[in-house]
Amino acid sequence: MIRQETESDIKESKVQENLAKWQSTTDPLAPLSEEQMDLVYEMGDLVSSMYTNPEENTEHATEVETLEKPEYPPVIHKMQDYIQWMIAAEKDIKQENLKQYQIYSEQLKKHQCNSQQLFDHTNSALEYLIQLKNQYENVTEKTNHLHLLSELLMANQRTLKEKKQSLNSKLKHFTNFTKCQESIERMGNRLNNEECIKVLDEIDESISYLNDHLHYKESRIYKMKYESLLNNILNKIYDYVNTILVETMKQVVDPDSKTHILPQTPSVTESLVDSAFSLYYGKFQSVSIKIRFILNSLEEREDHNEQYKNILSDCQKTYLTQRLPIMSIAVSKALAELKEKHRVDHSKLFRSCSLFTMKICQDEAMCYNYFFTKPSTQLNDYLGTLCQHLYDTLRPNLIMINHIEVLSELCGILKSELLHEKVLDNDQLLKFIQVIQQLLQDVEERLVFRSNVFFQHDLLGYKPSPGDLAYPEKLEQMENIALELRDRRSDSRNSVVSLESQEVAHINAAQMAHFRSYTGNSPADLHGMWYPTVKRTLVCLSRLYFCLDRNTFQGLAQEALVHCISTVKTAADLIASRKTPVDGQLFQIKHLLIIREQIAPFQVDFTAKETSLDFSTVQKAALELYSHRSNIFTFNSNNALLEFLLEGTPKVKEYLVDSRKEIDKQLKHSCEEFISHATRILVGNILQWIEKAEHILRIIRAESSPSQELTVSSQNFGRPRTVASIIQEAQKNMKSRIPEIQRSMQLYLSNRETEFILFRPIKNNAINAFLQLDQILLTGGYSSEDQLLIACPSPEQVNILICSVSLVGGQDGQKAVV
Incomplete structure (x- = not known):
């Protein structure tokens, strides 16, 4: 017992010690924050207030008096007291919780009583409703029977009415x-x-x-x-x-009226x-x-009955028959007045007559629509009769037109002004469109005919005047004029001139620039300096391109270019005979370049199909007939006459002619001729000497045992002094003639790229001639002393010589450096 008390004291002291350390400032067992401490203190105050005598607490005396007397918890000293107090508290709480359910239970009992009363009333109401239902069914049955009888009567009545209406x-x-x-x-x-x-x-x-x-x-x-x-x-x-x-x-x-005048007649006044x-x-x-x-x-x-269609057609015919005589006379009279007024100007004549006729067609269609709403074939025939006066009026004038410019202008008027989209979409102008298209075909046909006549007379039959062949004088004169204009412009920059002179200079420069082609800046590029046949051909093609269809234009263009190239070749030959071959060749090259450049914008194929007869089989068959003439009258399969008739028929061949390729071919041939001629001018004697020397070398190679005496150097033409004189003459020609050739190229072509292309093969041919000469000197039996005497220059030296004598492009482009 003492031991237990001792242990309890120890535990109590330990608890007190732990409680002392519970909130120690140095090392607390359960540290609390300030907020938690405040809550603990508040709880302590609350508990103390619950066990404090209200009489002693003067601060809350007023509050206690106003509230009900609180039930203070009993003073608990033991565990058993606490348990009893807890059990009593639980009972109070349970009673408090059940209070609301007791109230609800009492309410449910009241509702149950009310529901029972309502149920009793409902049963009594259902009994009354059952009685009412039985009475309603009885009445409904009688009513339905009566309704069925009524419907039957109404259906019979309706049937009778329908039969009556049907009848x-x-x-x-x-x-x-x-x-x-x-x-x-x-x-x-x-x-x-x-x-x-x-x-x-x-x-x-x-x-x-x-x-x-x-x-x-x-x-x-x-x-x-x-x-x-x-x-x-x-x-x-x-x-x-x-x-x-x-x-x-x-x-x-x-007949007594004085106003018998057609509307829109140009010769009358507005009133x-x-x-x-x-x-x-x-x-x-x-x-x-x-x-x-x-x-x-x-x-x-109209679609219901044929009689309606016939009577409507008769009415339309009557209307058109009444209007046709006066309108036909009036239209022909007005067209005659227009023809008399514009008898000189064909373009105004075609435009005014066509527009007048188109307006008449529109007015007549409008007048027709006053009476009828649907178009008819009779109206188209009526308008066709009026439009025929237009064709009859213009057709005679068309036959008399000979100028291609007028015909091409008429084509433009008919296509662009009279056959534009609005006219073609107008159904009232179908006959007018047909007449205009017929006129257009006639104009195109006339244009093709006059073009062929133009090709024959103005191209092939052209006879050049001395002024047309005055080359290079014309070019030199135009170049001098250009230099004077340039000098004047340079002087005007340095001096004060009037505003009028500046404007004149600008106008002249603009005109000069406008008439130049894109091949170069030569005076020959001026449109007025072209050879007449070239100018006529290109102008004619430019007019025909917008007037004729593609196939027709291709055929005419091919024929025109062939004739034009032929006339250029003829003119080049005349210029070559008059001046020098270089002038003729450069003239031809320049105009072929112009033609090729000017036809490039035409988006057509200049290829034409031509046919020809091949008589080669006829000659062969005739020879066979002659060799087998004994079998002419035989009656077997070897009859010579029959074989001649079967095999001797000429064959038809078709071939394509491309004008573009022909121009390129002719241009290439002309350039080759110029290059060959220029090469002969520079080193012509050397080429002749090379031909003779190669002939001797071929003879030497052909001999089985060549003779040592037969060499190039042993020939009269192969002597060293002769060869040296030929070389010196060629060098002299290159020094004097290369500037002349280049000057002519600049005058005719005036295009550095073209000049370079033409001069490069000339230069290469000259270098190759000296190279061949040097190779022949090595194999032709010439000694080293002979070669020193001949002094044949190397290709590098020839190149330096040619470059040194070539023209230098200075300000005037005419000085040469030797």
């Missing part, structure tokens, strides 16, 4: 005949109204119905009656329309034009109101 609708087509006949007689000439349209509708309906029900009694008879009645009213309509049109035309064609327009079209427009309504109704019924 009336069928009998209507038989009984309405008299009514329609009386209506037609009553209308008389008042046909342009709704009553007439209504009668036509009834007649059409009756005819259509009777036609579908021919099995009815007397349906065929009444159908014939209705058709006769329709024919009668349509004839009345036609007579009515015809009478109005004839009276209107009599008002227009009044007369207005009066003529109102006369020819205004009267018809005003009178169209009287018959337009009935005519439109006929057009709507």
Whole structure:
């Protein structure tokens, strides 16, 4: 016991020690934050306040008086007291929680009582409803029976009405005949109204119905009656329309009237034009109101019956027949006045006559639309008759036109001004378009014919004048003029000149630049300095390109270029005979370059297909016939005459001729001739000596045992002094003639690239000539002393010589450095 007390004391002291260390400042067992400490203190104050006597606490005295008396917890000294207090607290809590459920239970009991009462009332209401339902079913059954009887009666009544209506609708087509006949007689000439349209509708309906029900009694008879009645009213309509049109035309064609003038006639004044327009079209427009309504109704019924189509066609024919005489006379008269007014200017004549006719077609179509809404073939034929006057007026003038410029201008007018998109899309101008297209074909045909005549007379038959062949004088003169203009412009920069002189200088420079081609800056590039046949050919092709179709233009262009090249070749030969071959060759090269450059923009193929007869088989067959002449009259398979007829027929060959390639071929040939001629001018004697020396060397090689005496050096032409003189003469020619050749190339071509291309093979040929000469000297039996005497220059030395004597492009381009 003492031991237990001792252990308990130890534990208590240990607990007290731990409690002392619980919140120690140095090493606490369970450190608390300031916030936690504040909560602990608050709990301590709360507990102390619960066990404090309210009478001693003066601060809360007022609060206790206002509230109910609180139940303070009992003072607990033992564990058992605490447990008892806990059990009592739990009971109080349980009672407190069950209080709301007890209240709810009492409410449920009240609701149950009310529900029972409601259920009793509902049962009594259901009994009343069952009784009411039985009574309703009885009444409904009786009502349905009565309703069925009523519906049956109404259905019988409806059936009877339908049968009555069906009989009336069928009998209507038989009984309405008299009514329609009386209506037609009553209308008389008042046909342009709704009553007439209504009668036509009834007649059409009756005819259509009777036609579908021919099995009815007397349906065929009444159908014939209705058709006769329709024919009668349509004839009345036609007579009515015809009478109005004839009276209107009599008002227009009044012999006492002085205003018989066609509208839009160029020779009348504006007032007369207005009066003529109102006369020819205004009267018809005003009178169209009287018959337009009935005519439109006929057009709507055109597809219903053939009679409508015939009567409408007759009305259209009457209208066009009435207008054709006066319009035909007036149009021909107006075209004659235009022809007389523009008898000199064909372009204005074609343009004014065509525009006038087009306006007439539009006005006539507009006047036709006053009466009719649908187009017809008769209207097209009528407009075609009016447009034929245009063709008859212009065709004689077209045959008399010989100038290609005028014909090409007419092609442009007809294509661009009269056949543009708006005209082609206009259905009213179909006949006008056909006439214009026919005129265009005639103009193109005339243009092709005159082009062929132009090629024969103005190209092949051209005889050049001395001024046309004055080369290079013309070029030198133009170059001097250009130099003077340039000097004047340079002087004007250094001195004060007037504004007018500057403008003149600018205009001259612009004109010079405008007429230059793209091949160079030579005076020959000026359009006015071209050879006439070249200028004529290119101008002609430029006009034909926009007028003719591709195939026709290709054929004419091929023929024109062939003739043009031929005339250039002829002129080059004449210039070569007059001056020097170099001038003729450069003239030909320059103009071939111009032709090739100017035809490049044409987007066509200059290839033409030509045919020819091959008579080579005829000659062969004739020889066979002659060699087998003994078998001419034999009757077997070896008959010589029969073989001649079968094998001796000439063959037709087709081949393509390309003008572009022909120009390139001719240009290449001319350049080769120029290069060859220039080479002969520079080293001609050396080339002749090389030919002789090579001939001797071939003889030496051909001999089986060559003789040592037969060498090039042993020949008279091969002596060292002779060879040396030839070389010296060639060097002298290169020094004197190379600047002349280059000067001519600059004058004709004036294009560094072209000059370089032409001069490079000349230079190479000269170098190769000296190279061949040097090789022959090595194998021709010449000693070293002979070679020193001959002093043949090396290729490098020849190149240096040629470069040293070539023209240097200075300011004037005419100085040479030797």
